[in-house]
Amino acid sequence: MQTITLNINGAAVTATVDPRTLLVHLLRDELRLTGTHVGCDTSQCGACTVHLDGVAVKACAVLAVQAEGAEVVTIEGIGSAEQLHPMQAAFREHHGLQCGFCTPGMIMAGIDMVRRHGTELDEPTVRAELEGNLCRCTGYHNIVLAIMAGARDMGTRDMAALPAAAE
Ligand code: FES
Ligand code: FES
Secondary structure, X not given: OEEEEEEEOOEEEEEEEOOOOEHHHHHXXXXXXXXOOOOOOOOOOOOOEEEEOOEEEEHHHOEHHHHOOOEEEOHHHOOOOOOOOHHHXXXXXXXXXXXXXXXXXXXXXXXXXXXXXXXXXXXXXXXXXXXXXXXXXXXXXXXXHHHHHHHHHHHHOOHHHOOOOOO
């Protein structure tokens, strides 16, 4: 077993893990941050997407010990029920989900698109960027619309008003 310290959603966390433990299992099974989903066992679906030091990663493809000293943000850390992150609000407004299983990963991936491409995302960019996030319900159309709208809103909203961990 190995003891690691990291920051998750703005709070310091110390955990003792088997070196083989995946980050997604630390988040879900130990810390009960179950908004991060597991949709495959092949690192293809993107349902487990979180931010590791500000970069979107598939938490099923990262060992928990690799997150030692890092800042991790999950879907629980980007907004609140009272004040949704603009990307969350855009998914609700544009019906970017059906069952919702893929949605946390889609939202975390969408925010990362803004980090890398800015707030004016075009449709081909969003579609190409979603290559690593699978949805079996929606046909993607409204997800793409939601990410473009959420990105625009991130450009106009006061992001400082959101929780400290939000990007
Ligand atoms: Fe991580 Fe599917 S659970 S990519
Ligand atoms: Fe069901 Fe995407 S909304 S998997």
